[in-house]
Amino acid sequence: MDVTLILSLAKEGLGIRTAVRDTYLAAIAEAIVKELTDEKGIELDPNNASHLMFCADYTAWRYQSRDSSGAMPRHLQFRLHNLMIQAGRGGTI
Incomplete structure (x- = not known):
């Protein structure tokens, strides 16, 4: 998965x-890709737009919520x- 593209998005x-x-x-983006592949067993496809956007959105949420204890959005x-x-x-997918 292209971390540079995830970062940009x-x-x-x-x-x-x-x-x-x-x-x-x-x-954060590298940690998310590693978590998804190693811990969750998800084989991320760099050509799949939904995989790419999920990683970008997850990265943005982790960045924004770094000081809060709230749960992941639905x-x-x-x-x-x-x-x-x-x-x-x-x-x-």
Whole structure:
């Protein structure tokens, strides 16, 4: 999965135009890709737009919620569950 593209999309979603937070955001994006593949067993397809956008949205949420103890938003939970179900069936979304 292209972390640079995830970073770019997450920054667009957050409205960040500078590179000041790139190191931190890139670390979040890399951690998310690793978590999804290693812990959740999801084989991310770099050519699948829904996989790419989920990673970007998840990165943006993790960045925004770094100081809060709130739960993951429902739309991200649903998308994550769908990815996990598809991974369990061996299919792709």
